[in-house]
Amino acid sequence: MRDANESRAIQIEELTAGFGSFTAVRQVSLRIPPNKITAIIGPSGSGKSTLVRCLNRLHEEVRGAWMQGRVRLGGHDIFATDVDPVQLRRRVGMVFQRPNPFPTMSVAENVVAGLRLNRWGRPAGLDDRIEESLRRAALWEQVKDKLHVSGASLSGGQQQRLCIARALAVEPDVLLMDEPCSALDPVATFKIEELMKELAEDITIVIVTHNMQQAARVSDYTAFLMMGEDRAGELVEFGPTDRIFTNPSDKRTEDYITGRFG
Amino acid sequence: MIRQLSRPHRNRGDRIFQGWTWLMAATVLALIGLLLYELVLGALPAISRFGFGFLTGQTWNPVSGQFGALPAIYGTVVSSLLALAIAGPVGLLAAIYLAEFAPPWLDGPLSFLIELLATIPSVVFGLWGLYVLVPVLRSPIETTLHNTLGFLPLLGCTPLGLGMLAAVAILALMILPYVTAVARDMLRAVPDDQREAMLALGATRWEMAWKAVVPYARSGIVGGMMLALGRAVGETMAVTMLIGNRPEISACLFSPSYTLASQIANEFTEATTDMYVSVLIELGLILFAVTLILNGIARLLVWRVRSKS
Amino acid sequence: MTMNHYRWRKITNVLMVGTATLSATLAALALIAVLAFVLVKGVSALNADFFLRLPTPVGVPGGGVANAIVGSLIVVGLAALFAVPVGLGTGIYLSEFGDNRFGDLVRYLADVLAGVPSIVMGIFAYIIIVARQGHFSALSGSFALGMMMLPAIVRTTEEMLRMVPNTLREGALALGVPRWRAIVSVVLPAAAGGVITGIMLAIGRIAGETAPLLFTAFGNPYWNTNVNEPVATLPLTLFTYAISPYDDWQSKAWGTALVLVGLVLIANLIGRRVWRNVGAQK
Numbered sequence: 001m002r003d004a005n006e007s008r009a010i011q012i013e014e015l016t017a018g019f020g021s022f023t024a025v026r027q028v029s030l031r032i033p034p035n036k037i038t039a040i041i042g043p044s045g046s047g048k049s050t051l052v053r054c055l056n057r058l059h060e061e062v063r064g065a066w067m068q069g070r071v072r073l074g075g076h077d078i079f080a081t082d083v084d085p086v087q088l089r090r091r092v093g094m095v096f097q098r099p100n101p102f103p104t105m106s107v108a109e110n111v112v113a114g115l116r117l118n119r120w121g122r123p124a125g126l127d128d129r130i131e132e133s134l135r136r137a138a139l140w141e142q143v144k145d146k147l148h149v150s151g152a153s154l155s156g157g158q159q160q161r162l163c164i165a166r167a168l169a170v171e172p173d174v175l176l177m178d179e180p181c182s183a184l185d186p187v188a189t190f191k192i193e194e195l196m197k198e199l200a201e202d203i204t205i206v207i208v209t210h211n212m213q214q215a216a217r218v219s220d221y222t223a224f225l226m227m228g229e230d231r232a233g234e235l236v237e238f239g240p241t242d243r244i245f246t247n248p249s250d251k252r253t254e255d256y257i258t259g260r261f262g
Numbered sequence: 263m264i265r266q267l268s269r270p271h272r273n274r275g276d277r278i279f280q281g282w283t284w285l286m287a288a289t290v291l292a293l294i295g296l297l298l299y300e301l302v303l304g305a306l307p308a309i310s311r312f313g314f315g316f317l318t319g320q321t322w323n324p325v326s327g328q329f330g331a332l333p334a335i336y337g338t339v340v341s342s343l344l345a346l347a348i349a350g351p352v353g354l355l356a357a358i359y360l361a362e363f364a365p366p367w368l369d370g371p372l373s374f375l376i377e378l379l380a381t382i383p384s385v386v387f388g389l390w391g392l393y394v395l396v397p398v399l400r401s402p403i404e405t406t407l408h409n410t411l412g413f414l415p416l417l418g419c420t421p422l423g424l425g426m427l428a429a430v431a432i433l434a435l436m437i438l439p440y441v442t443a444v445a446r447d448m449l450r451a452v453p454d455d456q457r458e459a460m461l462a463l464g465a466t467r468w469e470m471a472w473k474a475v476v477p478y479a480r481s482g483i484v485g486g487m488m489l490a491l492g493r494a495v496g497e498t499m500a501v502t503m504l505i506g507n508r509p510e511i512s513a514c515l516f517s518p519s520y521t522l523a524s525q526i527a528n529e530f531t532e533a534t535t536d537m538y539v540s541v542l543i544e545l546g547l548i549l550f551a552v553t554l555i556l557n558g559i560a561r562l563l564v565w566r567v568r569s570k571s
Numbered sequence: 572m573t574m575n576h577y578r579w580r581k582i583t584n585v586l587m588v589g590t591a592t593l594s595a596t597l598a599a600l601a602l603i604a605v606l607a608f609v610l611v612k613g614v615s616a617l618n619a620d621f622f623l624r625l626p627t628p629v630g631v632p633g634g635g636v637a638n639a640i641v642g643s644l645i646v647v648g649l650a651a652l653f654a655v656p657v658g659l660g661t662g663i664y665l666s667e668f669g670d671n672r673f674g675d676l677v678r679y680l681a682d683v684l685a686g687v688p689s690i691v692m693g694i695f696a697y698i699i700i701v702a703r704q705g706h707f708s709a710l711s712g713s714f715a716l717g718m719m720m721l722p723a724i725v726r727t728t729e730e731m732l733r734m735v736p737n738t739l740r741e742g743a744l745a746l747g748v749p750r751w752r753a754i755v756s757v758v759l760p761a762a763a764g765g766v767i768t769g770i771m772l773a774i775g776r777i778a779g780e781t782a783p784l785l786f787t788a789f790g791n792p793y794w795n796t797n798v799n800e801p802v803a804t805l806p807l808t809l810f811t812y813a814i815s816p817y818d819d820w821q822s823k824a825w826g827t828a829l830v831l832v833g834l835v836l837i838a839n840l841i842g843r844r845v846w847r848n849v850g851a852q853k
Contacts (some may be wrong), residue, residue, distance in 0.1 A: 090747030100738040104760035114746030279751030286660025355594035383779025466584035496688025498782035546694045557686035
């Protein structure tokens, strides 16, 4: 059991990444524990998004992007030359800032898009997977009668949970969430936060948020990033969320969470 | 600090797919290259035989092997410029009306009509010109002009109906929707604060349109007119049907003339010798060069307006 | 003095707004006149034979343009068969992989191609197909028309694909989908409406082209479905009939014009309908 969990741990070692001549994050090292929720907070421009986008190597799809250092998932270097980023992304799912259901696909097709787009034809057992994923995303009851309407016709909160279901359907070990609630109202935000806590029982969640209350509410661990002298983001502090928010060891963290700047 | 640039990893499917799209793009490139190459190669015998004299020669006699392109060049330039001289102001005024004064409900139907007319084939305009426009032109219009103002060289020759004036009229009609559409888009792209600033100074609505909106969009409107000119220059069928098809230079508006495009259209299948074909290909090359230059200038002007707004 | 000047400005205003209104009205009326004549004169030339029969020799009444209708469909269909895959592929390349010098070059030359006069495209097809083969053919006509379609398809495909939000591409990539599959199954379907509209509009535009066919497809008074031989097409038949001295042929020219305009309009309306449906979905 212990070993199974360790395969979902992420070890970031001296990660530096950027675009062209711009460095977005510099020399970040931290260990994201398995089956926990880790929040990444910091002022805008501190490289939070770039950092998580390195974890599924989506960063390198942007033109001019580069990265160096090491990221290990379950002990294996994901930057190694023999790692196919396409395969990696099936283990490390992602939910984006704005809900992005595929507009030409129905609710059901959206959920299993990750499964179907990887092979020709229709794999067996898809219907079960649709229901299971939607249930895990706490969306089944609302959409079970409209599985064949366009995914774009759901409300914003439902669309975001559809995107979570879509990520869950490929059974990832890690779920990256890049400000998943910033486009949602408080009720929808609350539902997503409840959902995250349930999901953390068997997957590792990394959430980027600019909302400190959200980080405090949902996360087990918190990493605080800030811009260094040349605007490159650096890790200021990392630790259990309780401690970061009650007894930060770095003055800058304290200033930030008490709202003294930013 | 050494920066290791990561290259996006590409799996086999990605490489095949990207390779296929690249191949298609390269095909387009190759076809355009081939187009230029074949045109130049085809025109080469005529170019080396007649040299620059081809551009200034006025005699066109395939039987004796004498070829001069000046009548066709003259006819092309004059017919296009005159057509623009008519369609340009009318199109601009129509565009000002559409962009500044028209009630909103008119916008949909009129835009639709303009787009519709842009799709009507040139040969249909030619048919209409031949059987509707030319009879009206011959009499009363040309006959009256000739009888009253016939002492002017411009109107001195016998009105035949078919000729330069008919070609100019049909070309003007054909490029009118185009001039109007482009000018309207350019006027629409002018920010509202320009209008409000002018009105706030106590300008009338016309003064606002003419002194604030039109100058702001000036280079785009000129660009649109250059594009229209490019179309008129390359226009073939309607002109071939109406211009009278005679390779002569005449100051008279009623006299039959020729354009580059219509001369090619009429004579290509009749060209019996290799040199004759080569000469016609050279006409095509000249036509291509003229439209290329016009379109280049036009795009530059339009692009400047679009990037400004 | 000031008052007089103001009155003068007001008069100018009324006069010029009136002139602008008149210009728009005149332009609209002249163009409506073209359509009205085609409609009225065309309808009287139409009957069942017109659509079903071959042309009759001069002096023999009756007959139709059935061969030209079929010929036009063949020539335009083949042109699309050539231009759509190449144009689509190029558009995908430019949008998804084309932010480089090669892409800029293709983009620029496709713009140049869009400005090539149609008669020049006919010469090109003549040189590389007709002159080499030694005979006119439907195929060479299709090639000339296909070349004319290419730039429009390339441009709309690139524009429509670029309008698809990047979040959709990333959404698919984040699911562990290969890039090519993300483009084919997510990005292209999202842009399909606009792309199909662009293709239909391009087809509408070339369906009426005559000049490139003069010395490629050439025309043919008989039935022909062999793409390697000369074939009759609506625009060329219209041209031949229009400049003929016979009343019967001239009347058929109007009928042909109506059929041609009808086909072009149908292609346009289909294109616009697709676009509207997609627009409503979003």
